[in-house]
Amino acid sequence: MSINGFAAVLARMKLVTQSTTDSGLSAALGVSPQTVSSWKGRDSIPYAICVDLANKHGISLDWLLVGEGPRFRAHTHQAVSHNADPDWETQLLAEMRLLSPQDQRAIALAIQEKQRLRELEQQLEEVSSLLSQLQNPAS
Template sequence: MDSVEEIIERMRQACGVNSDVELAKYLGLSRSNAISSWKTRGSKPYAYCEIVSEQEGVTMDWLLTGKEPKHRGKMTTALDQQEMRLLDMIEQLSEENRREILSRIESMYSANQQAKRIEELESRLMELSKKIS
């Protein structure tokens, strides 16, 4: 299970707020220092996690540990099944092979991002060319 700070951060994410004060207001806490006292004491706010889970449709598991799925009732798609298959295969590899795969995926991702950026720039260039002519 994660630290109180990490749990509170996920609670803020789920509720769409940026600060502990906003989270306290969202949760209807009358004391603005309630959340800081959770952090000081290291007490995990299970009851408030249940409230956030119910109101925002996120899983308790995600709030408490950060593990997916984040949302309750998330339907399994073909892509999700492929991801699970990949994870199962990766878990069976040595640490060295895992690092190599991660490196290759990062390279592919970077190349993909660059290709998208080039496409965007080409599109903008075409638009500008039309405006000039």
Template sequence: MSISARLRSVIDDRGMSIKEASEVVGIPYRTLQNYLLGEREPNAKAMAAIRTHLGISLDWLLTGEGNMAVDVSAASSETRTVNQQEEAILELFRSLGEAGKREIQSAAEEKKRIRDIEQRLEDLTEALEATRRPA
């Protein structure tokens, strides 16, 4: 079984659509679709997102060996760390005045917009390279 087949089985087991999985994992729809079709394999960043958001063992995803789910104790430790970091950021955010909050929100929205553009550029570059490859 390939990475694409294992990833497909995870999404199917969870009763998710590709769109829902894309949103949960934070991977563009077309990119996830390419992974599922076997046209591309996930890069390290995508695999980390899949592991984090779907709770999948990377060993299993890559090789099909071992348990499909990540070690619960390791995952809950990771979640606690993220939650502590999020709580600290939220506390700092709440301590700001309205102007500071708007500035932080604007910066975060701009960062997300840039990240989305970079991902789209990566997807388009890969699509262009695929069209240049001999059949």
């Protein structure tokens, strides 16, 4: 596993366990901080630990190990909504922090564009309503 790959897997493991430090991750996984340190030295995490973590949290091994595909397994993941998951914003922010600065900027620009489109749609509805009123004056 490359250094970037290993670091990314470690970051996803921290995200899943809601850990911000290596010692927090070690506590969440039930291993010693020295064990996590040795994983870093070897640039390797035991596969069994990854499988256990994925099973415990209902996440996809593809997502955990290579960062591809959906985070949650299809049968365990429900769409995130305000009612289904009160911590959805916290999870979203945590996932955003894992992205590169370029990806974060791209998402921010996409949000701004979506807001502009909503404003334009609202203006279009107002213009359409006015046009309709002009074409069909009230009796």
